[in-house]
Amino acid sequence: MRSILFCLLFELCLAACSSAGYHYEGITQVSDDPCVKWSDALNSAVALSKLNATVGKKGGVPGEIVSVKDLAAPDTIELASVGITEPYPVMGSIWCHVTLNFSDHSNAGGMLDVADPGKYAPLQIAWISDEEIAKARARRYQLDTATYLLVKPDLTTPEVQRCVGRRTALGQAVEEFPGQLWAACADKGSPP
Numbered sequence: 001m002r003s004i005l006f007c008l009l010f011e012l013c014l015a016a017c018s019s020a021g022y023h024y025e026g027i028t029q030v031s032d033d034p035c036v037k038w039s040d041a042l043n044s045a046v047a048l049s050k051l052n053a054t055v056g057k058k059g060g061v062p063g064e065i066v067s068v069k070d071l072a073a074p075d076t077i078e079l080a081s082v083g084i085t086e087p088y089p090v091m092g093s094i095w096c097h098v099t100l101n102f103s104d105h106s107n108a109g110g111m112l113d114v115a116d117p118g119k120y121a122p123l124q125i126a127w128i129s130d131e132e133i134a135k136a137r138a139r140r141y142q143l144d145t146a147t148y149l150l151v152k153p154d155l156t157t158p159e160v161q162r163c164v165g166r167r168t169a170l171g172q173a174v175e176e177f178p179g180q181l182w183a184a185c186a187d188k189g190s191p192p
Contacts, residue, residue, distance in 0.1 A: 035071040035096035042068040042094070042114070050123055051114075059087065059126045061112075063102040070099040074111060075171025082136040082168060087126035088115035097169045100127075109166050130165025131158065137168050141178040153182030160185045 041047055051068075054060030074097050079085065086095045093115035101107045110129040117124060134155075138144060143153050154160045163185035167173045175181050 033071075033073050035073045035094070035098075038094050038096065039068070039071050042071070042098075042112075047114075051112075051125060054125050054127070059128075061100060061125075061127045062108055062129070063100075063104065063106070065100050066103050067101040068098050068112070069101060070109070071096045072170055073097075074169045078168055078171045078173055079111070079133070082133070082140045084111070084128060084133060084136055087113050087128075088117070088124040090115045090117050090124075092116065093124075097166065109162055111169055130162040130169070133165035133168050134161040137164060137173070137181070143179055143182075146178065149179050150177050151179050151183045153179035154186050155182065157186065 042051075048065055048068075051061050051065050055062070055064060074095065076086070076095075086093065089095075093113060095111065095113050097109065098112045099107050099109045100112075108129055110127055110131075110133070113124070113126040113128075115124040138153070138155055143149070144155060160182055164173070164181050167181060167185070173181050
């Protein structure tokens with residue numbers, strides 16, 4: 001009886017002690033993010049080969065990939081609010097925000113969609129960069145032509161565009177007025 005009570009108390013303690021976004025499986029802390037589980041699969045030689053086969057194609061990855069890192073589930077509502085939806089929404093597809101590390105030691109962040117539509121159909125792969133997401137957000141709020149803005153956003157600096165795209169994709173795009181996210185991303189003291 002004592003051991004059952006101890007086990008129940010231990011499980012309750014683990015549940016209460018886990019960080020937000022995590023849970024415990026036994027005594028191991030595990031991420032609740034569904035994209036994290038795909039890290040090994042996307043970094044396999046077969047997956048990297050299939051991703052690299054899309055280089056130079058419309059919607060393909062921008063360069064030869066050596067690894068896929070920082071997998072995170074997107075905020076699909078925030079993305080849809082700027083007109084971006086999953087290109088291949090089939091059962092079991094991978095739709096995650098990632099960082100692609102390239103063979104030339106550069107990297108790029110964005111949304112990666114990998115879908116297997118089934119027998120007799122090839123794997124479907126689509127890439128939407130953080131810069132493209134930022135452009136969609138700017139277009140949604142007409143930031144390039146708006147005259148009513150309190151702050152004129154920086155719509156050209158690549159680092160700012162990547163930050164805006166990443167924050168939009170991950171649901172961290174809090175704005176009190178249009179263009180504020182660009183100002184926050186341009187602020188060197190602001191977290192990326």
